[in-house]
Amino acid sequence: MQGSMRPAGGDGLGTTFQLILAGLVALLILLSQTIFIVPAGNVAVVTTLGRVTGGERRPGPNLKIPLIQATSFFDVRTQVRPEQFSTLTKDLQVIEATATMKYAIRPSEAGRVFETIATDNQQIYPRVIQPSLLKALKSVFSQYELVTIATEWNSISALVQDKVAEELKKFDYVTVQGLDLTGLQIAEEYRAAIEQKQIADQRLLRSQTEVKIAEQEALRYEILNKSLDDQVLYKLFLDKWDGQTSVVPALPGTAGGTPPVIVQGRR
Incomplete structure (x- = not known):
């Protein structure tokens, strides 16, 4: 009879340990339901009993109420x-x-x-x-x-x-x-028409460019012609004269009809 007896308080210690272990497990479960992580590049929407509450939750650890609140994630990256x-x-x-x-x-x-x-x-x-x-x-x-x-x-x-x-x-x-x-x-039959239009557009652009160049050239010559007179021409001649040519225009403005010329140093 005495050999079957257990130490006093043995069942109490085992029960206490089991209660502590159960409490720790419950705490871990509670924490896992309370804390949630929003991944980088995402935001979370929190709903309370099905209704959206609060603003968006940013990346990192966040809190929610267990069993009452739920989360949905949205990727906000490109x-x-x-x-x-x-x-x-x-x-x-x-x-x-x-x-x-x-x-x-x-x-x-x-x-x-x-x-x-x-x-x-x-x-x-x-x-x-x-x-x-x-x-x-x-x-x-x-x-x-x-x-x-x-x-x-x-x-x-x-x-x-x-x-x-x-x-x-x-x-x-x-x-x-x-x-x-x-x-x-x-459709294949339209490719030739498109190519022809591209060629025609290029030719038109080239023609317009040539016309514009010709107009600019004509305008340049018109301005040049208006700016030329006898004195300007005489100055241009002297700038180019090599000093050896025997026929030289006389100085503009010389009296008496056609401007005289100097031939071999004589008028």
């Missing part, structure tokens, strides 16, 4: 997305190309984005960027004929970027940082 599209020109020709958008979410607008249109990064492009981009592409290309589009591709690209920025500014969710149009594809 995003690059290519969009293949096809559309009609003013002369009803189909073109295909690729528009590569560079954009970034405004950090200060992350909460409004979450509330109104997208709850994660994957939804930003199809719900915010893509509709405005396609609308801008159709709007711009429908104003120009195919030949103009092909020969003024860089200018068209700038117009599309401005149009996209204008569309997105209505909501002000993101900033447009750039747009590139590449890979223009058109």
Whole structure:
């Protein structure tokens, strides 16, 4: 009977240790639910019972209320997305190309984005960027004929970027940082017409340049002719005279009709 007896207080120590261990585990769980880390290049939106509360949370450690508050992350770094599209020109020709958008979410607008249109990064492009981009592409290309589009591709690209920025500014969710149009594809039968237009434009530019040069040259000679008189001509002759020529014009202004000349030192 005595051999089966345990030391007094043994169960109490084990129970205390278990309680301390359980408390530490609960504390760690509580801390993990209270502290969250926002990665660099992101912001976090905190919701309290489903409602956005407070401003955006910046990168680094942040606090939230366990079980009551939840977090959603948005990448605010520059995003690059290519969009293949096809559309009609003013002369009803189909073109295909690729528009590569560079954009970034405004950090200060992350909460409004979450509330109104997208709850994660994957939804930003199809719900915010893509509709405005396609609308801008159709709007711009429908104003120009195919030949103009092909020969003024860089200018068209700038117009599309401005149009996209204008569309997105209505909501002000993101900033447009750039747009590139590449890979223009058109029907083969129109390539020759485009090349001919480019050649004609080059010839026209060359002709206009030649005409402008001729006009400037004529104006120069006209000004020169108006500035010349006998004394100026005589001065020019003396500047070039080698001292050996036997026929020299007489000094301008000599009385008596035709200006006399000096031949071998005699008048």
